[in-house]
Amino acid sequence: xxxxxxxxxxxxxxxxxxxxxxxxxxxxxxxxxxxxxxxxxxxxxxxxxxxxxxxxxxxxxxxxxxxxxxxxxxxxxxxxxxxxxxxxxxxxxxxxxxxxxxxxxxxxxxxxxxxxxxxxxxxxxxxxxxxxxxxxxxxxxxxxxxxxxxxxxxxxxxxxxxxxxxxxxxxxxxxxxxxxxxxxxxxxxxxxxxxxxxxxxxxxxxxxxxxxxxxxxxxxxxxxxxxxxxxxxxxxxxxxxxxxxxxxxxxxxxxxxxxxxxxxxxxxxxxxxxxxxxxxxxxxxxxxxxxxxxxxxxxxxxxxxxxxxxxxxxxxxxxxxxxxxxxxxxxxxxxxxxxxxxxxxxxxxxxxxxxxxxxxxxxxxxxxxxxxxxxxxxxxxxxxxxxxxxxx
Amino acid sequence: xxxxxxxxxxxxxxxxxxxxxxxxxxxxxxxxxxxxxxxxxxxxxxxxxxxxxxxxxxxxxxxxxxxxxxxxxxxxxxxxxxxxxxxxxxxxxxxxxxxxxxxxxxxxxxxxxxxxxxxxxxxxxxxxxxxxxxxxxxxxxxxxxxxxxxxxxxxxxxxxxxxxxxxxxxxxxxxxxxxxxxxxxxxxxxxxxxxxxxxxxxxxxxxxxxxxxxxxxxxxxxxxxxxxxxxxxxxxxxxxxxxxxxxxxxxxxxxxxxxxxxxxxxxxxxxxxxxxxxxxxxxxxxxxxxxxxxxxxxxxxxxxxxxxxxxxxxxxxxxxxxxxxxxxxxxxxxxxxxxxxxxxxxxxxxxxxxxxxxxxxxxxxxxxxxxxxxxxxxxxxxxxxxxxxxxx
Numbered sequence: 098x099x100x101x102x103x104x105x106x107x108x109x110x111x112x113x114x115x116x117x118x119x120x121x122x123x124x125x126x127x128x129x130x131x132x133x134x135x136x137x138x139x140x141x142x143x144x145x146x147x148x149x150x151x152x153x154x155x156x157x158x159x160x161x162x163x164x165x166x167x168x169x170x171x172x173x174x175x176x177x178x179x180x181x182x183x184x185x186x187x188x189x190x191x192x193x194x195x196x197x198x199x200x201x202x203x204x205x206x207x208x209x210x211x212x213x214x215x216x217x218x219x220x221x222x223x224x225x226x227x228x229x230x231x232x233x234x235x236x237x238x239x240x241x242x243x244x245x246x247x248x249x250x251x252x253x254x255x256x257x258x259x260x261x262x263x264x265x266x267x268x269x270x271x272x273x274x275x276x277x278x279x280x281x282x283x284x285x286x287x288x289x290x291x292x293x294x295x296x297x298x299x300x301x302x303x304x305x306x307x308x309x310x311x312x313x314x315x316x317x318x319x320x321x322x323x324x325x326x327x328x329x330x331x332x333x334x335x336x337x338x339x340x341x342x343x344x345x346x347x348x349x350x351x352x353x354x355x356x357x358x359x360x361x362x363x364x365x366x367x368x369x370x371x372x373x374x375x376x377x378x379x380x381x382x383x384x385x386x387x388x389x390x391x392x393x394x395x396x397x398x399x400x401x402x403x404x405x406x407x408x409x410x411x412x413x414x415x416x417x418x419x420x421x422x423x424x425x426x427x428x429x430x431x432x433x434x435x436x437x438x439x440x441x442x443x444x445x446x447x448x449x450x451x452x453x454x455x456x457x458x459x460x461x462x463x464x465x466x467x468x469x470x471x472x473x474x475x476x477x478x479x480x481x482x483x484x485x486x487x488x489x
Numbered sequence: 490x491x492x493x494x495x496x497x498x499x500x501x502x503x504x505x506x507x508x509x510x511x512x513x514x515x516x517x518x519x520x521x522x523x524x525x526x527x528x529x530x531x532x533x534x535x536x537x538x539x540x541x542x543x544x545x546x547x548x549x550x551x552x553x554x555x556x557x558x559x560x561x562x563x564x565x566x567x568x569x570x571x572x573x574x575x576x577x578x579x580x581x582x583x584x585x586x587x588x589x590x591x592x593x594x595x596x597x598x599x600x601x602x603x604x605x606x607x608x609x610x611x612x613x614x615x616x617x618x619x620x621x622x623x624x625x626x627x628x629x630x631x632x633x634x635x636x637x638x639x640x641x642x643x644x645x646x647x648x649x650x651x652x653x654x655x656x657x658x659x660x661x662x663x664x665x666x667x668x669x670x671x672x673x674x675x676x677x678x679x680x681x682x683x684x685x686x687x688x689x690x691x692x693x694x695x696x697x698x699x700x701x702x703x704x705x706x707x708x709x710x711x712x713x714x715x716x717x718x719x720x721x722x723x724x725x726x727x728x729x730x731x732x733x734x735x736x737x738x739x740x741x742x743x744x745x746x747x748x749x750x751x752x753x754x755x756x757x758x759x760x761x762x763x764x765x766x767x768x769x770x771x772x773x774x775x776x777x778x779x780x781x782x783x784x785x786x787x788x789x790x791x792x793x794x795x796x797x798x799x800x801x802x803x804x805x806x807x808x809x810x811x812x813x814x815x816x817x818x819x820x821x822x823x824x825x826x827x828x829x830x831x832x833x834x835x836x837x838x839x840x841x842x843x844x845x846x847x848x849x850x851x852x853x854x855x856x857x858x859x860x861x862x863x864x865x866x867x868x869x870x871x872x873x874x875x876x877x878x879x880x881x
Contacts, residue, residue, distance in 0.1 A: 136825070301829075305695070311825045314825060327831065327833070330696070330837075331834050360722075361723050362720070402729065415720060416718070420810060422820060422822055430814055433706060434707045436706075438717045442719075442726050442727075444726075
C-alpha cells in the first residue's frame with residue numbers, strides 16, 4: 098500500500114499544527130494524541146490493531162463524539178488490512194460499537210465504513226477503508242470549520258451588543274479540537290472569534306468526574322483565549338449573576354426532534370440558562386444527529402429522552418482522581434470513602450425546549466423537528482436508516 | 490473555673506456517641522473533630538485560642554453553618570478567658586466574623602455572645618461565655634432533633650405512597666451531624682426515618698470542590714443508611730429519570746422571604762427538581778434565618794439574591810485535590826493545568842419560588858414571607874436586629 102501523506106492540523110501545540118488522529122508515516126498504523134496524559138503532558142501513541150482502537154476509545158485515550166467516530170473508522174481500516182473477510186469485519190464493527198453507547202457518531206462511522214466495504218471485493222477493502230477513514234477525518238475538519246463560520250456570527254452579535262466588555266461564554270466538557278479531528282465543535286466559533294480579535298472570556302466547567310474541562314482550559318490557553326475553570330456547580334451562580342452571555346456545548350447525540358444528549362451536567366446548565374434568559378446553542382455536526390429518534394414531546398412529557406442509551410461508566414472514575422504530585426509524577430488518589438458505593442452516569446439529555454438553537458455545518462436551526470428538517474430537506478420524507486448527508 | 494462535663498452526642502463513631510465540638514476535660518479548651526482528615530481518618534484536635542478557632546473555621550477543620558456558629562461561640566469564650574476587655578472581645582468578634590461571610594449562623598452566634606457579655610462585668614464574662622457557648626451547642630442539638638421530628642413526617646408520607654421501594658432522597662454538600670453539633674439539619678429526618686425502619690436510598694452529590702459529599706457518605710455509612718455518591722452534574726439525570734422522591738438540603742442563610750443560600754450547586758438541583766416535579770425541602774434552624782434580608786421578588790426578578798455575600802474561596806481548592814494514595818498517605822495532586830486560572834464561588838442562592846418548604850425546629854412552612862412569619866409570629870411587626878428565638 099502507498100503511504101498516505103501525514104495530515105496537518107490547524108490547532109497548534111508548541112507551534113506545530115496538529116490533528117488528534119493521523120496515519121503514521123508507515124502508511125497503515127494510526128497515531129493519536131493520548132488524552133489520558135493531558136493536560137499534564139502531551140504524549141502521542143500508535144494504534145496497530147482494531148482492538149487497540151476499541152480499548153483507546155473505552156479508556157478515553159481518544160474521546161469526544163466526533164473523534165470517536167474518526168477513530169472507529171480507522172479501527173475498521175486496521176481490521177480490513179489484517180483480515181478483510183465479512184466475518185472479521187462484522188466482529189470488529191460489533192466490538193467498536195460496544196465501546197461507548199451514547200455518542201451516535203460511533204454508529205454513524207462504523208455503519209458508513211461497513212456500507213462502503215461490504216460491496217467491495219475483500220482484496221480491495223483495505224485501500225477503500227483507509228481512503229474512507231481519511232475522508233471521514235477530513236470531513237470532520239471541514240464540518241467543524243463550517244460550524245465555526247456559522248457560530249461566530251452569534252458571538253459577533255453579542256460583542257456588538259456589549260462593546261465594553263468581553264463576550265462571556267460558558268461551556269461544559271470538552272467539545273474542543275481534542276474532541277474532534279481539528280477545530281472542535283463548540284470551540285470552532287470561539288477560535289474564529291479569537292482570530293477576529295473579539296474579546297472573549299470562557300467559563301470552563303471542570304466536568305467531573307473525568308475533568309474534560311481541564312482539556313478545554315489547556316486548549317484555550319494554547320489559543321490565547323481568556324478563560325477560567327469553575328466547578329460544575331458554579332454554573333448556576335454565574336448565570337444568575339449575569340456573568341454569562343452564551344451557553345455553548347457540543348453533543349454526543351442530538352435527536353431529530355432537537356433533544357440533546359451530552360456530557361452529564363449539560364441539562365442542569367441548560368435549565369439555569371433558561372432561568373436567566375441566556376441563550377443555549379449546541380454545536381452539532383450532522384454525524385451527531387440521530388434521525389432515528391424523533392418522537393420529541395408528547396402529552397407534556399419529553400418522550401425522546403428515554404430512547405437514548407446513557408452510558409454508565411465505572412464508579413472508580415468518581416472515587417479516584419488522578420493528578421500530578423509536586424514532582425510532576427502522575428498519582429491516583431482515593432477521594433471518597435471505601436465504604437460508600439458510587440454511580441456514574443456519563444451523559445444526560447437536555448430536552449429541545451431548553452435549547453435555543455443547533456449550530457450545524459449547514460447553518461443554525463431551531464432545536465425542533467422543523468428546524469432540523471429545514472437544514473436537511475432530504476430528511477423530510479424519509480426517516481429511515483440511510484447514512485447522513487456527507488458534510489457542508 | 491470548674492471543669493464542664495464532657496458533652497455526649499447521639500451519632501456514633503466506632504460505637505462511641507460523639508459530638509463535633511466539646512469542652513475538653515481541662516474545662517476550658519475546645520475539642521473538635523478535625524474534618525480535614527475525614528473521610529480517610531477520624532482525628533480530633535484541641536483549640537486553645539480564638540485565633541485557632543478562626544483558623545479552624547477558615548480552613549474548614551470545622552465547617553457547616555450551625556457548627557461554625559457553635560465554634561465561634563467557643564471562640565468568644567476562649568477570648569473572654571484570656572482578655573475579657575471590651576476592646577479584646579470586639580477584636581475577636583471582628584476576626585471571627587471575617588472568616589466566612591455567607592453563613593449567617595456565624596453572625597448570629599457572635600452577636601448573641603457579645604450581647605450577653607457586654608452588660609457583664611469583665612470578671613464574670615468568661616464564666617458567662619462558656620455557659621452560653623455550651624447553651625448554643627445544646628440548643629443546636631435540640632433544634633436539629635426537632636427538625637428531624639418534623640421532617641420525618643415527609644419521609645413517612647413518601648414511604649406510604651411507594652411501599653414497594655425505598656424513599657430516594659437527593660442531598661448536596663454535608664448538612665449532616667458533622668455540619669452541626671449533633672444530628673445534622675438535612676440528615677436529622679433521615680436518621681430518624683432510619684431508626685423507624687423506613688427503607689431509604691440517599692443520593693449524595695459529591696460537592697466539588699471540597700467534596701463534602703464524602704463526609705455525608707461517611708456519615709450515612711456509619712448510620713447504616715443505603716446511599717451512593719454521584720457527581721454533582723448527575724443530579725439532573727437522576728431527577729429526570731424519576732429516581733428521586735425528595736431533594737433535601739441544609740442552608741447557610743435563608744432570607745425572611747424564603748430565598749436559600751447554600752453550597753454552590755444547590756440552585757441547579759432545585760431547578761432540576763422543579764423541572765421534574767420533585768419537592769425540594771430545606772432544613773433551616775432559626776439561627777440560619779436572616780430576618781434582615783426579606784425583599785424577595787419584585788417586578789419578576791429575584792431581588793433578595795444579590796444581598797447575600799457569596800464567599801469566594803481560593804482557586805487552589807479547584808486546582809488541587811487531596812486524597813489517599815494506595816498506602817493510605819494523604820497526597821495533594823494538581824488536576825488542572827498550571828496555565829489556567831480558576832474561580833471558586835462557594836455558595837449560590839436558590840430563589841424561594843423553587844423551594845417547596847422550609848423545615849424549621851418549629852415546624853414546616855412554605856418558603857415565603859408569610860410562611861416564615863407564620864412560624865415566627867414575633868417577627869411579624871419587627872424586622873429589626875434582635876436575636877432570634879431561642880429554639881424549639
